[in-house]
Amino acid sequence: xxxxxxxxxxxxxxxxxxxxxxxxxxxxxxxxxxxxxxxxxxxxxxxxxxxxxxxxxxxxxxxxxxxxxxxxxxxxxxxxxxxxxxxxxxxxxxxxxxxxxxxxxxxxxxxxxxxxxxxxxxxxxxxxxxxxxxxxxxxxxxxxxxxxxxxxxxxxxxxxxxxxxxxxxxxxxxxxxxxxxxxxxxxxxxxxxxxxxxxxxxxxxxxxxxxxxxxxxxxxxxxxxxxxxxxxxxxxxxxxxxxxxxxxxxxx
Ligand code: SF4
Ligand code: SF4
Ligand code: FES
Numbered sequence: 001x002x003x004x005x006x007x008x009x010x011x012x013x014x015x016x017x018x019x020x021x022x023x024x025x026x027x028x029x030x031x032x033x034x035x036x037x038x039x040x041x042x043x044x045x046x047x048x049x050x051x052x053x054x055x056x057x058x059x060x061x062x063x064x065x066x067x068x069x070x071x072x073x074x075x076x077x078x079x080x081x082x083x084x085x086x087x088x089x090x091x092x093x094x095x096x097x098x099x100x101x102x103x104x105x106x107x108x109x110x111x112x113x114x115x116x117x118x119x120x121x122x123x124x125x126x127x128x129x130x131x132x133x134x135x136x137x138x139x140x141x142x143x144x145x146x147x148x149x150x151x152x153x154x155x156x157x158x159x160x161x162x163x164x165x166x167x168x169x170x171x172x173x174x175x176x177x178x179x180x181x182x183x184x185x186x187x188x189x190x191x192x193x194x195x196x197x198x199x200x201x202x203x204x205x206x207x208x209x210x211x212x213x214x215x216x217x218x219x220x221x222x223x224x225x226x227x228x229x230x231x232x233x234x235x236x237x238x239x240x241x242x243x244x245x246x247x248x249x250x251x252x
Pocket of ligand 1: 163207
């Protein structure tokens, strides 16, 4: 089959504005991924095309981009899913929205990671290690309440599909809230209150208008809007009470 690609191009050193680059690839396989198609365009037709990628297996989160109008990982989208009536794959590729384009499909991720860092996305507990010196134990029930949010790979597909983020780039965004959720509800962590303080600020969790774009965009199928709802409740009733309510909910 054939692939017909339109790729948003922009080189700030020579272009005054972005434009569409058009490319046709013959003899592609239905199981080729969009990342394979981008590689072929770069290697066979135009070596100046740039994009980020690393693992090619949906794990590193580096190749988030807008594919046919939806944020996806290029390494997870197959050509056979992008055909229309004529049997060719028609693929439109753009950088993710709401972040400065540095070149072609590469956006400046620094503001995204600044929001991520703001929620203390790491385990905090300075008390002495348990007597055996090895690990702080946790029950399977306590682990279950934040299991879903441990799957985040920081691809930014959620945050850059969020209308609240497009309207106000200061909004901390769904990805940072997902990361905060992972630690707020970890029974071994002691910094939940600090994270909730950050998230109760005007640019925090209440900017979420529950539009669900983020959940639809997540390549890890994380229930982001649900996680955001749980964090919202925790800003009102405290992490411990909310964790208890979630434990009961999971036990049902
Ligand atoms: S649910 Fe909230 S965070 Fe997700 S896209 Fe909608 S407004 Fe943004
Ligand atoms: S929550 Fe999902 S979409 Fe958002 S950064 Fe994490 S993996 Fe990507
Ligand atoms: S290249 Fe790593 S997630 Fe796609």
